[in-house]
Amino acid sequence: MKQLMEITLKDRGEFLRGFLVLVKKNKEISEFDKNMTMVVGKYFGFAEDFCKEALKNLMENEYISEEPPKFSNPCIAEYFLIETYRILKQLHPLEHNEEQWFIATAERNQVNHALIKMRSVVT
Template sequence: MLTTIDKGNYLKGMMIVARLDNKLMDREKEIIRDIANRLGFSRDFYEEVLKNLMINEHIKNTPITFSSPVITRVFLREALKLAYIDSDLAPEELDWLQKTAEVNNINAKEFEAFVAEFIEKQKDEAA
């Protein structure tokens, strides 16, 4: 179960991932809206944040911590999907996700396996 802090961090993390490549696509906004709805955030709140996401200085790009490894893994899976929306994983996105994994006690080897599995799945789905 997600704590209130986990919910806030989850949404914040997704917003960070969406802007790390310096472009915010409509599909990314749709995914963030869906996540915000699932997490129980008000539409007014997340629409305002999305409107100013690229210039919002209050959202720092520091890695996000979660209350459990299970939540971290779910977040990483969903964040990778978001990052790959443009069919590319930008180095900035991967670097930030790896740092987030590390602060949540997921080592580099496990993270690399996680990413490799994700990329393989994307190739299979594209075939």
């Protein structure tokens, strides 16, 4: 994985937005979702207040695009798929809409091979 400084702000934002979209697809925000959002946000350099505000307004915020994220680099897209899958599998079995969103994200980033790696992740 690239060093954090090499990952563009756009890619960091796409990673956080993508994670938030997956949280939203579950139709409720658990404490684990909140904690993991804060961890992801902090890792990618987003202010704690920004992450808290994003979570607070997530369910009714129509401006957070639910489109699959488009990353500038296939390695980042693959990392996103594998890591978010690993996190969500700890919470619950994935819903059909979540699985479909992962597939759409892989297709959009031309990393369909990452789906095989993603599903082989042991949680």
